[in-house]
Amino acid sequence: MKLNQIACSLIYLLLAWIMSSDLGFVIVSYITGLFIAYELNRIIYKKTITSSIINGSALAGIALLMGFVGVKNSVAFFVAMMLLASLLKIYQAQSDRQTMQVFVLNFFTIPCLFIFSQNFFSALLVFILIGVNLALMLIHQYEFSPREAIKNAFSKLALTIPISVLLVLFIPKLPAFWQLPGPNSAKTGLSENVDPFEISKLSESNELVFRSIFPKERNVEGPFYWRALIHDEFDGTRWNMSSLQSVSANYQASDSSHSYTIIAEPSHLKWLYTLEKMTTEQDLVATNVFGLPYRKRPVSSAFEYKVYNVVDTQDSSITRWQYRQNIQLPSDLNPQAKALAEQIDKQSNDTAEFIALLRDYILAQGFIYTLNPPISQSNDKIDEFFFNSKAGFCGHYASTVAMMMRSVGIPARLVSGYLGGELNPENNYFSIYQYDAHAWLEYYVPNQGWLELDPTAWVSPERLNGSLSQHSQLSEELKSNIGMTLMGFSDVALVNWLRLQLEAFDYQWTRWVLNFDDQKQSSFLKSIFGEKAKILSGIAVIIGLSLLFACVYWVLQRGSRQPIPLPVKLLRKLQVSAFGEFDNTKTPGQIILTIQSKYPKLEAELNNFLCEFEKVRYGNKNELEELKKHYLALTKQIKKQ
């Protein structure tokens, strides 16, 4: 098997794995199939992969992709198609030219990783893979030894780093003309519809969701309920978002200084995060009627906004329509829970007492908090949970309590977001991971407005202290759900230290590289060149540097480059016009002979050309007129045929 094929297969494999595990699975099984087919073919028939295998694999690959990725997830689908196409092409390539085309395409394929992940390690990986691709090109085209090729490729690539830094700093940033739809990722965490009873295992991911940076002087104290979505429509088991979520409202900032900054990681959703009702000066962010921020376009790359607390102008009354919306409940489901709610309601005078009695009931019944709740087949899932299994996670408790409140006429709605976060003490920021996802509820009390309630905290008060990863009782469960990552070994001090260092590094990367947007750039340029000339000076620096590079390049190249003599150019053109490519290991005689075998009628003309070529190139003849004449006659004839 050739080096090109192995190397490219490995590159695609790596890319596919990092892009998405589903997609990775398709490609992995696919490549393995190809390897096996190739080896079998070689052993049994002693020949290379045939085009029928390639075509068959292409069809099978499209079918697999349809099945596992689906056309709806268009970005992932097309990236996977491109990976497959490149892979098959490298096996099918017969000439050097075709192989080179794949290598050139790789310069596009490899950075596609950025659609899926933009952290520092992706950038590093793309850098390394680009280098490897360059090295492969050198080995393939110029027959470098692997060691030489890698040395050469990476030393050249290192030269591009200062140039790209300059470009990032000085090239004026324009808003994107178009935007790629993000890949639909099937991740836990926020979802627009919450149905806790469908989930048997909260397969949580340790992916970063956002970071919140508090001003240094501010003393931060939890618990932090990061609100993101409000679900105010309930169909018996599932809590849905209403259209209010996207209705914007105007708020007035209560304070001129921001209270914290949030850097959201790409989620490919519009929804953002806040602690309280907020507003922001970021143009792209709007605040909805719940006081929650949302972005006008889905978050496809790391995104930063400052949060200003607002004067709560919302009056403590709600409209009739809102009232109905928040007590609406399917009448026929979960009779037991309803009966219990009514019984408690009779014993209590007001909402606070109702909650206290419900809390006492739940505490007395010995409910437990688990990430792996039993799944229920019953229609009355809340009854099943509340009276039989008595084990569940935040969604179960929030959903049940909200439902019971609705059944006795207290308006209630589900809130989903994140609870807690991991503090990085050095930089005074919190990292919030997907496994910190949480659900709680809000209920309405006349004259007081909407109040927050977290029934999960009754069952597991420890959950309020920081991140789920710091939860002593649940950390084992969490680790087994997350699997083999650094998080899973956070008991080992060294590993935890390393994890925090990497995390801090990634924070700086997100803050200074990914979030270097036009605002940051303009303040940077302003600090160097002053207010007036900031854009022009940026362009001037770039032009100046390019001219300088061009001059250096020109001086270095002068003398080292030898012009190709005209007769050789003509012969090469002739070869290209006959075969589409130029082969530098053929002698003039062989070139003419192969052209002759393709165009047997041109024998005489070809021989005349060769004879003349040899006279001017090997002999002492200097006039090129006759050669040109022969060349023109030949090309005319070739075109005719």
Place this chain on the structure above:
Amino acid sequence: MNTKINTLLEALSTVIYDKQPQVKLAICSLLCKGHLLIEDLPGMGKTTLSHGLAEVLGLTYQRVQFTSDLLPADITGSTIFNTDKQSFVFHEGPVFTQVLLADEINRASPKTQSALLEAMEERQVTMDGQTHHLPEPFFVIATQNPLHQSGTHPLPESQLDRFFMRVSLGYPSKDAEKKLILGDHGRKTTLTQLMELGTLSELQSAIDEMEIKEQVVQYILDLVSFTRESGLFKDPLSPRASIALGTASKAWAMIHGRNYVTHDDVQAVFPAVAGHRLNLDATEQFRIIDDIYAQVPVQM
């Protein structure tokens, strides 16, 4: 110039059918004052070729059949006591000729082989302190059976290098073989002398005046250094081989009526010049040599 060579070729093609390239290489070797090794199975026309060459050039011809009991003196000659003159007299062996056919050279013992190869290199025989010069021109055509045949002593690499070229005649085409069967037998055709001795040496010295451009010399160097640097060959090409490649390419160009050397000339003589020096099997060498061509770029 090449009209004279052409008449030679035409005359030879009346005795050796359909083997134009090999005959040309043999003449090429002769023009370069180099010795020729023909590796082939018995009965392929080796003797006919060497005999024919000697005849058309009007050169004296000797043939020695090498056997395992052949002694060095059987080739170089020996000193015999002449009772009439009461003194030792040197009797010239068969090596004292202009064209020597050393048939099945690898059947003889290494000692005998090296006696011949010494004579080939020095163009003289030293016997009992006396040096006897061999005639001019001196051209050895040695034949050798493919090495896998039993009872052979393969020539050591150092001695293979002394042969300028190795060619393999190979089986004749069907048409040519038909002609042979029908009795139009080469050996019966008598060839006449077509070239004066002076003309041959003129041609030999004209080779030095052939035009060879920088890029062709570079190609020869590239080919030679590829055999040294690629690590594919146990015995890479020596500088002697590089010189031979240059000279042979020039002679090949001259045979084709040109006064300049092309890349194609180099490729035409390369298998014959380099094949035995790289210790390649005569029947398989073309595949390996094509590999070399495919990896050494031609800078025109």
